[in-house]
Amino acid sequence: MAPSTPAKSKAAAGITADKVTTAATELTARSGLDGWSVRDLAAALTVYPTVIYHHVGDREAVLHAVVERVVAHMPCPPADLPWREWFTEFLWEGREVLRRYPGVARRLCLAGPTVPSALRIIDRGVVVLQRAGFGDQAVAVYTFLVGTAFLHVPLEDERSERVDERLAARDVFLAHGRGDDAPGLATVAAQLGGGGRSPEELTRTDELHYRSILELSLDGAAARLAHLRA
């Protein structure tokens, strides 16, 4: 059977842009945004690749639609929360969603406000910051908080695909464990020594790491707020 020939047995007649996006989103959940080709997507729909072009457009257009779909599923905490709680909740739950669709976080950070679904979140986030007293710094602080947090998600995405490379990196540090020549690396080694090697433990480490990043960036924002009030 030729690879680009749809199986006639299970022809999904009446393709729409919506069905294409749904299928693309499912493929993304399974193998990431870079894990499928236009031809794979067509095959999943038992359709010729050109049908994708007809209903949605080129690969870029499909990716955009997937990002839009995923962002639409992101939570948007109530506007009456205090700023620190609002961002803690949004960034924590946002991570959960983004992690289910590897590769989307990176494109979201890139595309940013091009995605219509993101507008309601941006609007509320900025309002929450303004009410807290950030004034005209609200936009800069919003960008910093969301960018810092979500930029770390794709890092986790790709690192989880390379567990062995990650363990190798760890061993490099551990080799400097008691080295007087490199006291900084020895510290890193000591820090890493406690963690385990299993995938579950690595996931747990990622979680703690993310929480640490959240708190540090929220502290940075808090410091700026204190400075503005002084």
Place this chain on the structure above:
Amino acid sequence: MAPSTPAKSKAAAGITADKVTTAATELTARSGLDGWSVRDLAAALTVYPTVIYHHVGDREAVLHAVVERVVAHMPCPPADLPWREWFTEFLWEGREVLRRYPGVARRLCLAGPTVPSALRIIDRGVVVLQRAGFGDQAVAVYTFLVGTAFLHVPLEDERSERVDERLAARDVFLAHGRGDDAPGLATVAAQLGGGGRSPEELTRTDELHYRSILELSLDGAAARLAHLRA
């Protein structure tokens, strides 16, 4: 002339891994890490693609070598600087280097300590933080500061390739300029209104943006330090 056939006229005899890496680094400076193929690289060396495989390895290996080469060019400020100055200088000048090689920043954040050249920087950075009093938080804070800063560089890399998409996003906000329905977006629009549309002005905006991110993250670290001392 067949695309994969090296021009015999200018045959660069005696290919070495070093020459391959140099050529790949030059191509990266010109068109980014994703802007050339193995075949392009071979053509630049007037050599068959298989020669690359023989001397360096597959594409991944070449990319790794390029990152290594670029990191070797990064500055490493003197260890006796106060922690905030050390990171300001390193992250600011590091950005300059990384921006000259689009795509490298992202891979660097990903590969992290896998790159040997990075080890001397990590070691010194962690030592500087420890001496400042960060104790066992030094590693977490180092990761936060460097990650946050350098993760924003590839964003700039890719955004600069899509200036029109960026301007389109701006117009979306400006459309909400006086909207009472979306006061947050109106604020973003007001913030954006001042900036110009020329590439130079966008670069200037990026620079201010990066500086703002640096200061916010350094403030976050400073807050943690104050907390540790209390």
Place this chain on the structure above:
DNA sequence: ACCTGAACACCGTTCAAGT
């Protein structure tokens, strides 16, 4: 309007063969 089927111009990578 929607789908077919072939084709174009690429990829990264492998491999047997030469020298």
Place this chain on the structure above:
DNA sequence: ACCTGAACACCGTTCAAGT
């Protein structure tokens, strides 16, 4: 050891043709 040249199994995208 090093390079040649062809080949394999893919890509995204376009286009003329069908219905």
